[in-house]
Amino acid sequence: MVPDILVWISLAAFLGGIGWKVWGWFKGSLRREGGWGRLGAALRGIYGTILSRKVLVLLKALLLDVVLQLRTYREDRYRWLMHLLLYWGFGLLIITHALGKVLIEGYVSTAMPFLFLRDLFGAMALVGASMAAGRRLRGIPRFRSAPMDVYAIVVVALILLSGFLLKGVRITSYRAYLGMVSEYAALSEEEGRALEAYWVRNFGLVSPNIREVPEELVSEGAEVHEFSCASCHASPRWAFLSYGISKAVRPLARPLDRFGVPGGLRWFHVLLCLFALAILPFTKFFHLISVPLSLLLNAVIDPRRSSPLNLETKRMVELDACVHCGTCTAKCAVSATTEVIPNRAILPSEKIPSLKTLASGKPLGDEGLREILEGVYLCTNCLRCTVSCPSGIDLQELWFEAREALLQRGLVDPVLLTPFSFYRGLRREDVGEGYQRPILSLRERISRAFGPPVEPLSIGPPEVLDLSSDAQTFRVCFSCQTCTNVCPVVSQYERPKEVLGLLPHQIMRACALGLREMALGAPMLWMCLTCYQCQELCPQGVNVTDVLIELRGLMVKALKEGRDEVRPVSGM
């Protein structure tokens, strides 16, 4: 009834979309060149894996991670049950219902076991979809579902509900009954009445002709049914959910039938399914393909030994494998910072869209670049996102690669001068050439932003520096220089002032004199180890280290506010 052309159109959109996405995996890149070379490397990698013992690892991952989804099970049982119901329910529904005629010999949708299985699998998927909606409604702190998350659940739910409703209404439909009788049975008038009576009694049919069902007619009808219909029609009670719906719509069955509702529902149901197929590659539904692939790739790809080209391709697949489930954000060690630092890109789940844009080579805009750089940098690299991701995405590595990609483009963020850089330092070999460049350019920026002191110095009240009461202790400094004398950083240099700009006691003085620019521009600030030797030994009780740390915060803030400065130096 649905024209074949629609099926072909949606199939073409589906296949074309997948081709486009797959090419995107080879073309997209964060740090390495994309293109045919990557495709070649991938083919070599696949060939090498299939012909090696790694194929066993692959099979194991297929069973544990893809089929049984144990990664999700370990993190969250509710979500595991929800997803398994959806995944298996919908998957089996596609095999035993949507593609039944194509895949199964002797398939008849109204015969057993298909009649029962369709409702069973449909019900499984429906429970899963309701659990998914419930999970989204309950919410995760600081995580917000995107429109796509809602659409995906709505589309799946509409497909399932329209299918159940369709079957329920069809059970009662007299029109459908007459259609079948004229097509499949050549009956006398008497046999016809008997069969109708039998179907009204046993098959939930709502007939305009029969109110009371005479017993003897039913038993006559049973014979006709056995002869003409039974081979294709099991009792509709097997379709337990649809049968229940048919009972509920019985009072309305006649008008529904007259207005052609069963036919309309069928159109709706089939068109929606074709629509979902057509948009699959372009929406969240694509995770049906990308997530299993991501899980399998991560099972066999070794970050230290695999070709860098294949690692880059794997990352592109991973970007497509994010389903925005929010698990990473729920686990993220620093997600609470978004309560005071208004940047959603700090949340791991919210970094992915920007990274996708970045990888595809589309522009992100100045503000977008600033946010994503801060987002990937304000990360303690605690690995929790990677460990918990149900899609098996190595998220931390994605942040690492994105961070380097952004830094090598000439973007910098003052956050580089904080302990957030510890991880980058540990991995300086992986960063390779250009490791120092962002740090040097940031130093340059600081000296440009705060400049050499302009004579005459404009001395102001110490209030020009917004420091906490802890740090206000600088006011009692009498420049005894104990802090400077015990500072292990100062003692590393022969001419410390040339490197550090101001020595610790001089910074305390600069604060007291309200010399804001001078204090914030001193390299001493970000070269402080925060070892607290100075503070410990200060005879005046000045919290020297706390002052330095707070000044560093002011310096970072001041640099961030000079937004124009955040623009890349060249080549963007």
Add this chain to the structure above:
Amino acid sequence: MKYALFLGCNIPARLPEYETSARLLLQRLGIELQDIAEFGCCGYPLRSIDPKAFLLLSGRNLALAEREGLEILVLCQCCYGTLRKAKGILDEDLDRRGEVNRILQKEGLIYTGVARVKHLLQVLYGEVGLEAIKGEVSRGLEGLCVATHYGCHALRPSPLMQLDDPSDPRILEDLIAATGARAIAGQKRLDCCGAPLLGVDDELSMGMLRRKVEDSLKAGAEVLCVACPYCQLQFEKMQPKALGEEVLPAVLISQLVGLALGLSPGDLGIKGERLRAFC
């Protein structure tokens, strides 16, 4: 006594042996631990960026421990220093506490000032006690010369940290002596390892590391005993880069005491030839 174990970010990701050895050791010594899955970053790296963010993250962890009615047991000096610093601020400055609590209440949390923060060293020294540890030693580490590295943020600022005498701390030395090993003191015993500047100024950071290692070697140390993941990572991963090779292996206090108590070296994650001699 039962504690909420606070692992921070570095240990699970890069130093799992600190977690496993600490758990094994504490279990052996009868200290019960509870995990709080919602614990997040202590706030340490945020101190240099945004004081509000640092206080919020620290306060959140303190409030989580309060919710469970437990004291926090910390393995990392920087987490320890940061949590105690935040506690100091939040206990004194009620305006800032209110600000933090206003945000925390969205998660159903509140900090009232009850939470306490202890370091592993304090629990070993103060609660378990040296005598009890000595009594448990089954594999004495006699003959081993150990330099100590406290980790700055656990010692200083001393009014807030209250771990030990900041100018002459003994906890590590006494714990090492309890294992039968000999504690060695170099001139730069209390200096920083350089980790806070790794990635910011590597030359300076590795200079600190080099001086520290050379000083300990000069004093006759065979291993360096550490009680902080930042310091341990700095000594372990950066020594080859700063000195060409790992000349002074670093060992965590939980590994060293665990070894003396006869725990399995494999489970403790013991590395390095000098310590293997005792396995």
